Amino acid sequence: MSSKYGILAYPAGHSLSPAVHNAAFKAAGVDAEYEVCDVKPEDLEVFMNEMKGGAYDGLSVSSPHKEAVIDFMDNISPDAYDIRAVNTVVLKKGKLIGSNTDWVGALEALKRSGVESLVGKKVVILGAGGAARAIAYGLLKERAHVVVLNRTMDKAQKLANDLSGLFKGNASGSLRFGAIEGIGNFEPDILIQATSIWTTSGTEAQILPSGYLTGLAREGVRPLVMDIVYKPRITPLLFAAEDADCDVITGDKMLLYQAVAQFETWTGKKATKKVVEAMEVALKEGLK
Ligand code: NAP
Secondary structure, three states, X not given: OOEEEEEEEOOOOOOOHHHHHHHHHHHHOOOEEXXXXXOOHHHHHHHHHHHHHHHOOEEEEOOOOOOHHHHHOOEEOHHHHHHOOOOEEEEEOOEEEEEOOHHHHHHHHHHHOOOOOOOOOEEEEEOOOHHHHHHHHHHHHOOOEEEEXXXXXXXXXXXXXXXXXXXXXXXXXXXXXXXXXXXXXXXXXXXXXXXXXXXHOOOOXXXXXXXXXXXXXXXXXXXXXXXXXXXXXXXXXXXXXXXXXXEEEOHHHHHHHHHHHHHHHXXXXXXXXHHHHHHHHXXXXXXX
């Protein structure tokens, strides 16, 4: 019998996930279909009860449900528990199991761009929302020195309080927080833009003081700049980073590798090169 998967979000209509996951199933010869589940927060309980009853075999979970969905899980992986967000659900033997692949996708995007080790690397994350939280978790796991800078300091502080106790044994990692305006105090090896600024304030907005990246270049620092936003693919920050001769990583890479990890969670199969390439092509098409 064909399996059924979906993207649970609201609004979910713009999602690229159906194209990406359906391409993966086809390339892998998996008899499954993946659809959009546009579910309002007030309808979440009914939807999750239907899922538990077998309506879906697995879900990708996106905004605004990543935290709320936790209440419906029978089991949650340690990473999702620590991050306090679920972006992947699988139905196994009638039980709903939640996990998080956002941090996996972010780390994989960094590794594929040539970052061999994150141990001791200085990383600044802009933002303290769900995505920043998952990325900070992954970086701490890899023993990086992480600074989370956010527009709202309280949220950055909460993130730091929640995550800093987790990896006490990781001698070389650390986590600090601050306000985005304080960016001038930092010279990161890696800068990760994880706010939704381009959606909330438009692409005319500036997340960094002008000249910050070129200033770093004058100091001999050439940071790797990743923006996790994938629409537009080359964000204003990435334009500025390219101008300042930084290496850049576009947000579609994190999206791709978090989806690859979801495919593996649901099917129990390793995503082959053919499958990953099919997902990449579908993503590229969707972003045109
Ligand atoms: P979220 O939980 O809603 O958090 C939003 C973050 O953006 C908060 O830190 C917020 O700061 C900040 N922010 C919003 N507007 C801002 C502005 N005008 N100036 C400065 N900061 C601003 O969202 P999220 O789930 O973390 O997602 C963040 C972005 O990442 C979204 O655009 C999402 O599409 C993208 N994303 C991409 C991937 C991927 O795979 N590539 C995965 C997940 C998310 P305050 O706390 O001050 O409000």
